[in-house]
Amino acid sequence: MVMLRGFLVLVVFFLLGEALRLTAGLPVSGGVLGMIMVTFTLMLRGKVSDELAEASRGLISVLVLLITPGVVGAFFIVDQFSGYWTTVLVALILGTLLSVFTTLLLMKTVAGVVEEGGEHD
Amino acid sequence: MTEPSLTKDALAALTTGPMLSVALTLGAFIAAQWLFARFRKPLWMPPVLIAAVLLAVVVAVSGLGFERYYTGAAWLTVLLGPTTVALGVPLYQQMHHIRALWKPIVMTLPVAATLAAVYALGIAWLMGATPLVLASLAPKSVTAPIAMGIAEQVGGSISLTLGALLITGVLASLFVDWMAKWLNIKDDRIIGFALGLNGHAIGTARAFEISPMAGAFASLGMGLTGVFTALFLPLMWSLS
Numbered sequence: 387m388v389m390l391r392g393f394l395v396l397v398v399f400f401l402l403g404e405a406l407r408l409t410a411g412l413p414v415s416g417g418v419l420g421m422i423m424v425t426f427t428l429m430l431r432g433k434v435s436d437e438l439a440e441a442s443r444g445l446i447s448v449l450v451l452l453i454t455p456g457v458v459g460a461f462f463i464v465d466q467f468s469g470y471w472t473t474v475l476v477a478l479i480l481g482t483l484l485s486v487f488t489t490l491l492l493m494k495t496v497a498g499v500v501e502e503g504g505e506h507d
Numbered sequence: 508m509t510e511p512s513l514t515k516d517a518l519a520a521l522t523t524g525p526m527l528s529v530a531l532t533l534g535a536f537i538a539a540q541w542l543f544a545r546f547r548k549p550l551w552m553p554p555v556l557i558a559a560v561l562l563a564v565v566v567a568v569s570g571l572g573f574e575r576y577y578t579g580a581a582w583l584t585v586l587l588g589p590t591t592v593a594l595g596v597p598l599y600q601q602m603h604h605i606r607a608l609w610k611p612i613v614m615t616l617p618v619a620a621t622l623a624a625v626y627a628l629g630i631a632w633l634m635g636a637t638p639l640v641l642a643s644l645a646p647k648s649v650t651a652p653i654a655m656g657i658a659e660q661v662g663g664s665i666s667l668t669l670g671a672l673l674i675t676g677v678l679a680s681l682f683v684d685w686m687a688k689w690l691n692i693k694d695d696r697i698i699g700f701a702l703g704l705n706g707h708a709i710g711t712a713r714a715f716e717i718s719p720m721a722g723a724f725a726s727l728g729m730g731l732t733g734v735f736t737a738l739f740l741p742l743m744w745s746l747s
Contacts, residue, residue, distance in 0.1 A: 396589040396593050397592075399592045404588075412737075413653075413656055413660065414653060414656075414734050414737045415653045417587065417590075417652055418650070418734060420591065420592035421592050421595040421598070422595065422730065422734075423595075424595035425596075428596070434599060439596060441593065442594075442595075442596035442597070445589060445593040446590065446593055446597070447715075448536070449708060449711070449715075450539075450553075451532065451558075452584055452586050452587045453584075453651065453709070453712075454536060454558045454559055455532060455562075455580035457555055457558075457669070457673045458562045458566065458577075459669055459670075460559070460670035463667065466666065467640075470636065473634045473635070473636045473640065474631070474636075474644065474670075474674075475674070476630060477628070478644070478678065479678060481626035481629075481631075481647070482648075482675050482678040482705060484622070485619065485623040485648070486679055486705050487686055488618070488619055488622050489619040489623075489705060490683070490687060490698075490701050492614075492618060493611055493700060494697060496614050497608060497611040497697060
């Protein structure tokens with residue numbers, strides 16, 4: 387029952403996210419909107435219930451299980467785009483390498499500067 | 508094999524409900540966790556990829572076919588929505604760490620999320636990719652439910668986008684590990700944020716393996732990148 391109560395909260399927030407997406411015509415998924423809403427709600431409440439913490443931990447631990455069926459699909463479209471795979475692979479490998487490098491370097495530099503500056507506040 | 512019609516009938520009976528797909532997915536997930544630990548956790552072959560390869564082989568060889576498998580597995584993937592919501596809980600629990608780092612996050616995010624799309628697009632464009640391929644690659648760093656929406660809006664192929672998401676997620680997990688070592692970054696917060704921003708759900712799953720704090724920062728990176736890219740990319744596309 388404890389897990390179920392937490393799960394119900396998550397499903398309700400997902401539905402609220404979907405409702406917001408549809409009424410406001412936002413191009414963001416209901417799940418992400420629900421995630422933002424749940425975070426803000428918890429910030430306002432100032433605490434998280436054991437039920438919700440338990441249910442979230444359970445679901446997050448099987449996140450990989452839930453994305454697997456979608457990932458399997460990638461193997462069945464290989465033929466469909468046979469002419470493009472070199473381009474796609476090069477773009478993804480180089481592009482991801484560069485963007486990971488940029489993110490880490492930016493965060494490191496900016497965090498270093500902010501933390502040093504923060505000491506003077 | 509000796510009586511193919513019987514096998515076919517059995518297969519048809521078993522696939523009227525979703526349970527065969529659910530069982531296969533659960534089995535592959537558990538086998539993947541075991542294999543992953545067995546092979547000393549190779550970063551280039553994360554559990555999600557092991558599970559997907561096992562499933563792809565079974566689905567192809569058994570004659571089940573991807574369409575039938577996926578219809579059944581939808582009973583599992585429906586939980587992806589509430590699970591995305593669940594990522595908000597560690598986000599809240601780690602809020603004090605996030606607050607301490609909010610300035611670099613706000614400064615980095617728009618640039619890094621834009622470049623995550625632009626680098627790949629630029630390279631693909633230089634290599635002569637068609638508009639369909641470009642539109643499919645554009646949301647490569649965004650979590651699947653949002654990426655599919657973006658691909659649709661800018662005129663990409665959803666299946667190619669999903670393929671690009673898989674490759675990007677695996678590569679991001681691998682590259683973040685290398686680059687963090689190379690740049691001498693040991694801060695779980697920065698590593699987690701880079702994993703979520705560049706590697707969406709696959710990177711976030713990897714971040715939760717590192718620590719709950721890395722996981723929370725990955726959820727934050729993934730969520731913010733999703734929101735930012737969903738708003739920014741279709742706009743940029745309509746201008747170009």
